[in-house]
Amino acid sequence: MPLPSTSTTLTELSDRRGAPQATAPPDIEPPSPLDRYLHAMQAQLTQGISPTSLALAHADWLLNLMQSPAKWQRLLHKAWTKEMRWLDYALRSTLREAPAPCIEPLPQDRRFRSPAWQRWPYDLMQQAFLLNQQWWHNATTGIDGVSRHHQDVVSFTARQLLDLASPLNVVATNPEVDEATVREAGANLVRGAMNLADDTWRSLAGMPPAGTDAFRPGIEVAVTPGQVVFRNHLIELIQYDPAPGSASVCAEPMLIVPAWIMKYYILDLSPHNSLVRYLVGHGHTVFMMSWRNPDAQDRDLGMDDYLRDGIMAALGHIRGVAPGQRIDTAGYCLGGTLLSIAVASLGCEGEALINSMTLLAAQTDFSEAGELMLFIDDNQISFLEDLMWQQGYLDNRQMAGAFRLLRSNDLVWSRAINQYLLGKRAPMTDLMAWNADTTRMPYRMHSEYLRKLFLDNDLCAGRYQVDGRPVALGDIRAPLFVVATMTDHVSPWRSVYKIHLVSPCDVHFVLTSGGHNAGIVSEPGHGGRRYHAAHRPRGECYLDPDRWLAQAGQRDGSWWPAWTHWLDAVSRQPRLPPRQVQGGLAPAPGTYVLQR
Known part of the structure; x- marks a missing residue:
């Protein structure tokens, strides 16, 4: 049926231009280009x-x-x-x-x-x-x-320096390395030196780690059949083919919004652990946004551009494919934060367009954003802004150092000991290869994101503006399915849990084992997986995270079946014959995901 008011709102949002960049008050002298260039040179040496x-x-x-x-x-x-x-x-x-x-x-x-x-x-x-x-x-x-x-910051720095001086990192004081050296007559150290030389050469040449060529998008990973059905300068929208033999599909199509700091295909890895393939196999018409990898020419793209030419453009196209149907939406990491902004900006009229919203390891309140806040303050952001001012973007590899430090024992020292002292190469996996497939972030967008969300927490406080009007997360009326991961260093689960404080609607909250990525890529049959889940109906009193964890039931296995069961429960219309892809521009995974 026609939804004129929502259609008008969606069109208006799709046509909006980005707000001008904030300027300093007239009585404050702007920073000198020479100073900014000096800071940018320093940032390249210190990894930002x-x-x-x-x-x-x-x-x-x-x-x-x-x-x-x-x-x-x-x-x-x-x-x-x-x-x-x-x-x-x-x-x-x-x-x-x-x-x-x-x-x-x-x-x-x-x-x-x-x-x-x-x-x-x-x-x-x-x-x-x-x-x-x-x-x-x-x-x-x-x-x-x-x-x-x-x-x-000081406590964190002390831990890093102590880890550097750990007895694990020296051949003579590490018993496992010592034993391996004696047993192999030093062959482990020879292999380790070769591994170190290969990694150093690849890093200097800008090449991906060894073994990643076994996981190529469109060949070994990101192989769920589909077509690019819409493209603009910022996104390609992929519509996936119905599963072979499907007699019917869910009436509500689904839009998935991945984070733009990563390639989308973490949600469509190998066939056995592809979340997209799982959804398609359970009768969902899935649309996936694939963000373009920006370069220096895109330095002035802002958050409003990502909202307008990303989510709103995708919703507009899906609306044309499935007129009159509400849309299930899902957002991963920053994609979930942007999706929350989009749905909140639609206000009460969004209830006629959005059937449900799923947030996967996505924060809406950044007041307790975990150890990542160690690298967020006015001075740190200004330093990064000068680096992005000089380059026009921030390369994900320039962020990788900070992320590795958050888990230095696992991502730095353990890896160095195994590969360079014990001479053992960890086998490359699809998730590791995806993690090495880095992206860039435009100067303006990343500055706005860091300042408005992380530093000032404008979204939760009701200060974040779209088209000159503040958006309120309390205006989101769609039922929510929210997934957090137990050992997440990027989106700590207690921070994700704060959605209960700002949303008045039904919330089904899931806390799953694993980290930011592995907890989401948690396919059925993956051994050792477990999760806690509980439903808060509209109007029920708030439970703090610790009480929630104590009362929520623990279940073994993957949370994916619980999600598809919930999606079936919030579906409002009878199932329909499968929707065939019309007017494809290119086969999935498209062209933007291949950009380096």
């Missing part, structure tokens, strides 16, 4: 991390520590007691008395779990390291007067 931001944090910590003599006394006392405990342990261990450990690693610290680390003298080394690590945590936290942000 601001030295000034780090210096300010450490100055705040040091100056306040100098004025806290009671803290010094406690730290000296802790150092003395830890030294005595370690000496007692060392004496007993040397005498083969099998003493109880002085300190146990944190539950998430798996570095010293091998039995080899429990043998003398390696047990002395790991105990000394863990005690030292605990002392530095005490030294960098709990100092009166230090801002929370600066405390977190």
Whole structure:
């Protein structure tokens, strides 16, 4: 049936031009191009991390520590007691008395779990390291007067420096490397040197890691059949073919909005773990947005452009394919945040267009955005803006350093030990190959995203504007299916959970095992998967995250079947004959996903 009011709103939103960039007040002198160029050169050397931001944090910590003599006394006392405990342990261990450990690693610290680390003298080394690590945590936290942000930065920096000096990273003090070197007569170190040389050469040449050529989009991955049915300068819209033999499909088509800081095909990896193929196989007409990889010419594309020429343009096309039908929508990571903005900007009229909204590891409130906030403050963002001003964009590889530091034990040191000291190459997987397929972000868009969402939290506060009007997340009326992942360092699950505070509608919340990517790519049959889930009907009282976790039931397996069951439950119309793709511009996966 016709929906004139919603159609008019959608057309207006599709025609909007991006708002002009914010300018400094007239009495403030703008930064000099020379200064910005100097900062950009520095940022290229530091992988976008601001030295000034780090210096300010450490100055705040040091100056306040100098004025806290009671803290010094406690730290000296802790150092003395830890030294005595370690000496007692060392004496007993040397005498083969099998003493109880002085300190146990944190539950998430798996570095010293091998039995080899429990043998003398390696047990002395790991105990000394863990005690030292605990002392530095005490030294960098709990100092009166230090801002929370600066405390977190200093504590994080101390952990990175300690990890650098870990006994794991030296051949002579790592028992597993030592044993492998003796057993293989040094062959492991030769292989490791070759691995290091190959990785260094590939990095300098701008080539992807070894093994990624076995996972090519359109050949080995991103192979679900479909056609590009719409294209503009920012997106290609892919419509996937119905599953062979399908007698009917869900009446509501589905639009999936991936993040623009990654290639879309994480949701269409290999045939066995493709979320798109799973949805198509369960009777959904799926449309996928594939973002163009921008370059320096796109420096002035902003968030409004991504909203207008991305989501709104895609919704407009789907509306033409399935007139009168409400649309199921899903957004992953930043794509989910942008989708929330789009649906909220439609206001109450969006109820006639949007049937449901699914958010996959997507934040709408950035007040507790996790350790990623270590790299977000005014100085840090200004530093990045100068880098993007010089380049016209931010390359994802320039962000990779910060993301790796958040999980340095797993992504830096463990990898280095295995590949360069033990000489073991981890087999390349489709997810690893996808992660190496990097993208870029336009200068203006990324600056707006960092400032308006991460730094100022405008969206949650009702200050984020579309077409000169603030949008309110409370205007989203569609039922929500929200997925968070347990060990997510990009979108912490308690941050994702805050959707309960701003949305008055039905919320079905799922907390699944795994991280930001592996928790979403969680196909049925994948061993060891589990999830918690609970439904909050409209009008029910709020539960804090810890109480929710205690009360939500745990289930084994993938959350995908629960999602398709929920989609069936919120469908409002009888199933229809399969929709055949009409007017394809190119076969899936299209051309934008192949851009380097």
